Amino acid sequence: MYVKQLAKLMGVTADTVRHYTRVGLLNPIRSAENGYQEYTKQDQQRLKFIISSRQLGFSLKDIQHIIGESEQGNCPCPLTRKLITKRLEETEALFQETLKLRNRMHAALEQWDTSADGANASDVCSLIESFVDPINDSANKEQRNDD
Amino acid sequence: MYVKQLAKLMGVTADTVRHYTRVGLLNPIRSAENGYQEYTKQDQQRLKFIISSRQLGFSLKDIQHIIGESEQGNCPCPLTRKLITKRLEETEALFQETLKLRNRMHAALEQWDTSADGANASDVCSLIESFVDPINDSANKEQRNDD
DNA sequence: ATTGACCTGTGTGTTGCACATAGGTTTATT
DNA sequence: AATAAACCTATGTGCAACACACAGGTCAAT
Structure with missing residues (x-):
């Protein structure tokens, strides 16, 4: 799935998806064939989480920290x-x-x-x-x- | 009058005054002696106008336009x-x-x-x-x- | 092969300053 | 006078969250 498709599916712009990718919140795989970013179902779920978090007023940096906690095995809720x-x-x-x-x-x-x-x-x-x-x-x- | 003194006098930071200067809202004279910006009473009045405008929600670009109208001899009020x-x-x-x-x-x-x-x-x-x-x-x- | 529509990544612009840096000036002290 | 400390300056860069411009690639239809 390329950037535009994911964006449309989730109701955001392609630029927004690219931005989240640039800051490391999304981790698509770069196709060796054409150099395009390929987004997976995981990225889709992650994007959904980002959108929900943004709606609650969290900054992108906040979201990074929360995800970081979670990925380190800690409960991010506190x-x-x-x-x-x-x-x-x-x-x-x-x-x-x-x-x-x-x-x-x-x-x-x-x-x-x-x-x-x-x-x-x-x-x-x-x-x-x-x-x-x-x-x-x-x-x-x-x-x-x-x- | 140098930047810090004007800033203190008008209740803003020196960086703010420098910023307004950079975007052309203030026009100090550069001292040939030490390269410092010298602000006049005119700049002081101008700064006062900027601060008032900002308090009313105008952007710096708005203020530029308003001043531009005024300097072209037109009434900027409309x-x-x-x-x-x-x-x-x-x-x-x-x-x-x-x-x-x-x-x-x-x-x-x-x-x-x-x-x-x-x-x-x-x-x-x-x-x-x-x-x-x-x-x-x-x-x-x-x-x-x-x- | 070629046109046109659509897509891509990358780089830059936006707003209003704040901050970091390197260096100059002034004042106080020796 | 020399020197050090305190203070000031201009300039460049950073920030937040994207939007936009650009050059070029891809795909379908001709």
């Missing part, structure tokens, strides 16, 4: 638990940051709705330069208490 | 409005994806709380391989209607 805890913290942080960014962007669009282009004196773009974040604005600091 | 609309869509998408990922991770931790390590037959990690996403599980599809 490592898996430890890693997902760390990734969850990161995801939580990203979530909060993205939420705040989204709110800032909404606030900007609202402010810009009622302000004409180039109304203010500015050097580059009056919209951006005159935007004031309603959350971090010092006039609103009475609402918060974390400084 | 472009700014257009760009932030696109970025907001992306941020919204990222937000939703991050939210779903977070939920999946929480669900996994819950499932794994009550399942012992290596309890299932598996090839790499029983936890990951036996995890079933409660949202995308076919048994729960009656709750959704988007397929």
